[in-house]
Every structure is written in C-alpha cells, then in structure tokens.
Amino acid sequence: AIALDMSASMLTRDVEPDRLHASVLELEELLTKLNGGRVGLVPFAGIAYQQSPMTSDFGAIRSYLRDLTPADLPVPGTAIGRALVIALDLLGAGRSDEGEAATGGEDDVAEILHPYAGSKYKVIVLVTDGEDHGSEPLAVARRAKDLGIRIYTVGVGDPHAGDLVPELDGETGEPTGGRLTDEATGDPVVSRLHEDLLKQVAELTGGRYFHYTGQPVATALFEELDRLEKQEVEATLE
Numbered sequence: 001a002i003a004l005d006m007s008a009s010m011l012t013r014d015v016e017p018d019r020l021h022a023s024v025l026e027l028e029e030l031l032t033k034l035n036g037g038r039v040g041l042v043p044f045a046g047i048a049y050q051q052s053p054m055t056s057d058f059g060a061i062r063s064y065l066r067d068l069t070p071a072d073l074p075v076p077g078t079a080i081g082r083a084l085v086i087a088l089d090l091l092g093a094g095r096s097d098e099g100e101a102a103t104g105g106e107d108d109v110a111e112i113l114h115p116y117a118g119s120k121y122k123v124i125v126l127v128t129d130g131e132d133h134g135s136e137p138l139a140v141a142r143r144a145k146d147l148g149i150r151i152y153t154v155g156v157g158d159p160h161a162g163d164l165v166p167e168l169d170g171e172t173g174e175p176t177g178g179r180l181t182d183e184a185t186g187d188p189v190v191s192r193l194h195e196d197l198l199k200q201v202a203e204l205t206g207g208r209y210f211h212y213t214g215q216p217v218a219t220a221l222f223e224e225l226d227r228l229e230k231q232e233v234e235a236t237l238e
Helices: 019-033 058-067 080-090 106-112 137-146 195-205 218-237
Strands: 002-005 039-044 052-055 122-128 149-156 166-168 175-179 209-212
Touching: 002 019, 002 080, 019 058, 019 122, 019 149, 019 209, 019 218, 039 058, 039 080, 052 058, 080 122, 080 137, 080 195, 122 195, 122 218, 137 149, 137 195, 149 195, 149 218, 195 209
Parallel strands: 002 039, 002 122, 122 149, 149 209
Antiparallel strands: 039 052, 166 175
C-alpha cells in the first residue's frame, strides 16, 4: 500500500521540480521494477482516503499518481496516522468504522484493526516530508508491527534549510505564484523535512527509512520489497 502525502508543503521546491512531482516519478519507477503483486494507493493531507484498492493494474495506479493534485484533498494539514490506518485497512488488516478514517490515536486504532489473512509479507510505503498534525502515527506504527506489517518511509526534502511553501489556488490546487504566509505573523512559511518521525516509524515496524533529495531511491526500495517477495516464495515452497 502506497501512502502519498498530497499536502501543500509537498509542493515545496527544495527538490526538483518539487517534492510531490519528484515523489510521483520515484513511485512510477518503483512500479516499473515490481514483478507482479498488488498495489493500492492512499493519498492524504489533513484527511486520507482509498484512491485505489489493491490491484495488479499498475497502469491504473500510475494514472492516479499523475492526475492527483492537492485540490483533491480539501482539508489542509498532514495526518500521517490517518493515512497509515487507511493503508492498513487497504491491506486487509483492519476496517474503518463506516468507511471513515480514524484519528490515528492508539485507542481508535485498537478498535478498528482486526486479525487478517493473506500474504505474510505486507508493506506500506509512506512518502512524505514528515510533517504531522497530531494524528499519532507512532501509535498506528506499533499496531502495524503487531500485525506483522512493515512500513518503509521515504522522507522527501531538505531537513535543514527547507524552502518556502507555495500558496495554492483553493479550486485547482495549483500554485498561485505567491508564498504561503503565517496568519499570525505574516511571515512566509518554511517547510523542512522531519526525518526523526519517519525513522521511528520505519524502525518500529522492521522497515527502513530512505531520504530523497534528488538522488533516486526507487531501486533501493525495490530491492527491499523484492527480498520480502523472495522470502514469501521460499516460504510457499517449503
């Protein structure tokens, strides 16, 4: 399950052409390398939703990746915990009450996640700049660990200097050419990659953290997933 951050900060240009479009290119390269299997897509910002169920139609996933814009997620902010809950649901590891995403809190996660059947090696690939607004992703990561699901995190951007966040058109989700400003101070908003959270999420679940700053990570990520797939095949043959 791929969870892709679609928040406004992902249009920051500390990687070229910006964090979001660079992430889409890396994910498309990953899909090209995958040998079969199924993939689902969870876009998120202040909300998260299932864009695609688990499917072997990678062409459909590529189409969704290319067409999505921040305007498709009208709630601002970044809720990594909610995205992980939906991704677990997508993998068959849980069920969201009446289809709604949970807050990501530990009690909520415990209530909506249930035992599941299927492939032994299930994975979430989380692509984000690591900003989170109170959705408790570590609580969801602990539950993922209990379910045997690894989370591989890809942190996109510069953790030190960062860059200015562009202002977006409310209808199209496209940059207006201006810069997002803090409502209280009027200062331009600078976004920096938050690596610590993403490292913790990956480590908790037995996954791995990747840092993307322009150098490709798709091959290294594929090698991790391919290793798990080979373990699956070997276990089936035993």
